[in-house]
Amino acid sequence: xxxxxxxxxxxxxxxxxxxxVQRFIERRGTCEHFLGEFNGDGSEHDREMVQTQNKYCxxxxxxxxxxxxxxxxxxxxxxxxxxYEAQIEAAPEPGAKP
Numbered sequence: 001x002x003x004x005x006x007x008x009x010x011x012x013x014x015x016x017x018x019x020x021v022q023r024f025i026e027r028r029g030t031c032e033h034f035l036g037e038f039n040g041d042g043s044e045h046d047r048e049m050v051q052t053q054n055k056y057c058x059x060x061x062x063x064x065x066x067x068x069x070x071x072x073x074x075x076x077x078x079x080x081x082x083x084y085e086a087q088i089e090a091a092p093e094p095g096a097k098p
Contacts, residue, residue: 020070021077024063028084031057035088061089 034056038049064084071077 018077021067021081024060024067025080027056028060028064031060031088057089059089061087 031053034049034052037045038053039046064081064086067081068078071081
């Protein structure tokens with residue numbers, strides 16, 4: 001019985017790891033989509049895209065680093081996060097509030 005409990009526990013932990021990574025992939029995919037929508041012409045559309053990018057992109061660089069560190073010894077879980085660029089968020093402007 002102890003062996004079964006261990007297997008169930010490991011299965012649950014693997015599922016939780018996959019869920020963390022899947023949530024990241026979905027959020028980062030949305031982020032990258034909206035990064036591609038930015039024209040750089042200062043239009044209202046661009047202002048809306050910056051707001052949307054902030055909503056979906058902010059924090060994903062840190063989240064990716066955390067996932068890579070947390071699951072570095074689990075090749076199956078970390079395979080997808082390794083494919084992403086480590087930094088896509090714009091650096092904060094000097095004097096900007098965090």
